[in-house]
Amino acid sequence: MTPHADLIQFIKSLYPDQDRIALQEPRFGGNEKKYLLDCIDSTFVSSVGTYVNRFEDMVAEFTGSAYAIATVNGTAALQVALQLAGVQAGDEVITQPLSFIATCNAIHYAGAQPVFIDVHPDTLALDPKRLEQFLSTHTRHDSAGCINKSTGKRIAAVVPMHTFGLPCHLEELLEICARYGIPMVEDAAESLGSFYHGRHTGTFGQLGTLSFNGNKTITTGGGGMILTSDPELARRAKHLTTTAKLGHPYEFVHDEIGYNYRLPNLNAALGCAQMEMLPHLLDSKREVALAYAAFLNGSDIRLMTEMPGTRANYWLNAVVLKDRDEREAFLAATHQSHIMTRPVWRLLSELPMYSHCQSDDLSMARKLEQQVVNIPSSARLP
Numbered sequence: 001m002t003p004h005a006d007l008i009q010f011i012k013s014l015y016p017d018q019d020r021i022a023l024q025e026p027r028f029g030g031n032e033k034k035y036l037l038d039c040i041d042s043t044f045v046s047s048v049g050t051y052v053n054r055f056e057d058m059v060a061e062f063t064g065s066a067y068a069i070a071t072v073n074g075t076a077a078l079q080v081a082l083q084l085a086g087v088q089a090g091d092e093v094i095t096q097p098l099s100f101i102a103t104c105n106a107i108h109y110a111g112a113q114p115v116f117i118d119v120h121p122d123t124l125a126l127d128p129k130r131l132e133q134f135l136s137t138h139t140r141h142d143s144a145g146c147i148n149k150s151t152g153k154r155i156a157a158v159v160p161m162h163t164f165g166l167p168c169h170l171e172e173l174l175e176i177c178a179r180y181g182i183p184m185v186e187d188a189a190e191s192l193g194s195f196y197h198g199r200h201t202g203t204f205g206q207l208g209t210l211s212f213n214g215n216k217t218i219t220t221g222g223g224g225m226i227l228t229s230d231p232e233l234a235r236r237a238k239h240l241t242t243t244a245k246l247g248h249p250y251e252f253v254h255d256e257i258g259y260n261y262r263l264p265n266l267n268a269a270l271g272c273a274q275m276e277m278l279p280h281l282l283d284s285k286r287e288v289a290l291a292y293a294a295f296l297n298g299s300d301i302r303l304m305t306e307m308p309g310t311r312a313n314y315w316l317n318a319v320v321l322k323d324r325d326e327r328e329a330f331l332a333a334t335h336q337s338h339i340m341t342r343p344v345w346r347l348l349s350e351l352p353m354y355s356h357c358q359s360d361d362l363s364m365a366r367k368l369e370q371q372v373v374n375i376p377s378s379a380r381l382p
């Protein structure tokens with residue numbers, strides 16, 4: 001018997017008749033082709049067209065966000081959201097070391113440098129106690145805001161990320177941010193369809209951002225979205241991501257340095273069809289997560305599940321194994337069986353570009369980095 005043979009058999013039974021079982025595959029079972037053809041027939045495949053507005057409206061309605069501004073990808077959305085929250089060159093931004101590289105890169109593109117604070121074992125996301133500890137010992141307040149005593153730089157934002165779609169400790173983090181006068185920007189790239197006390201993730205911070213990359217819960221090929229409840233921030237988000245062009249029937253005048261971060265209409269057409277599928281996809285992903293939970297109940301493998309009061313989208317299920325050796329054995333055995341599994345990201349704080357950045361001891365993140373593995377989580381085929 002190979003190690004974890006039972007779990008491997010169970011994964012195969014969840015996704016029968018597949019030679020290779022992916023981690024998270026897109027599903028196109030609705031109006032995708034119809035809307036794409038309509039978009040091509042209209043000739044408006046690029047930066048102008050009605051699908052963009054429709055997609056934004058659908059996402060705003062689903063998330064309950066007052067405004068939703070489509071962008072070319074999730075990284076661009078986060079960069080602009082940070083800038084709109086007031087992040088400037090030379091600032092620092094607090095985030096978690098356990099995330100996809102985009103979180104850190106967006107902070108860098110906005111001209112700031114990340115500071116890494118440890119994660120909570122129940123969410124794999126920013127730990128409010130650790131954040132409080134860092135801010136109370138390492139910062140002072142002056143007229144410019146919250147200042148890092150060891151670098152003299154301003155801490156301009158806190159960016160929690162809802163890891164694998166598990167909502168983080170939003171209430172506690174928001175309270176701390178408010179007390180220290182630091183805006184929160186949520187990286188909700190992985191959590192479309194995840195709710196905290198009934199409210200959608202990404203709508204708690206001053207701004208929040210989504211991603212529609214090919215591996216996410218729904219996809220536009222590539223795409224992102226900025227969420228905010230502030231009409232002025234929403235107007236600025238649209239302006240900045242569309243080259244800061246002033247409205248005029250034929251003249252090209254721009255009033256600041258903007259970005260060509262607009263989502264093409266073609267991608268938005270795909271997004272409209274995918275949004276129609278979203279409730280069904282979320283149901284199916286929840287069924288998969290519940291099946292894993294029932295199967296692993298009583299075993300020594302811990303499955304990451306939503307905290308009480310929250311609802312996860314179960315974008316990627318994650319198991320916590322005993323140690324690095326068990327993780328290596330599990331990865332090897334699953335890959336041998338053509339089942340895609342993946343260790344959690346290397347800590348961002350260990351990558352050469354970011355290893356010089358300040359952090360707390362990151363003891364929990366270092367431990368989890370050895371133990372956490374994602375297992376197949378696609379919505380099941382009908």
Ligand SMILES: *Cc1c(COP(=O)(O)O)cnc(C)c1O
Nearest residue numbers: 073074075100102103189211213
């Ligand atoms: C996917 C993702 C993003 C955005 O990625 P894009 O590929 O640029 O859409 C940002 N942050 C996290 C944590 C992600 O997983």
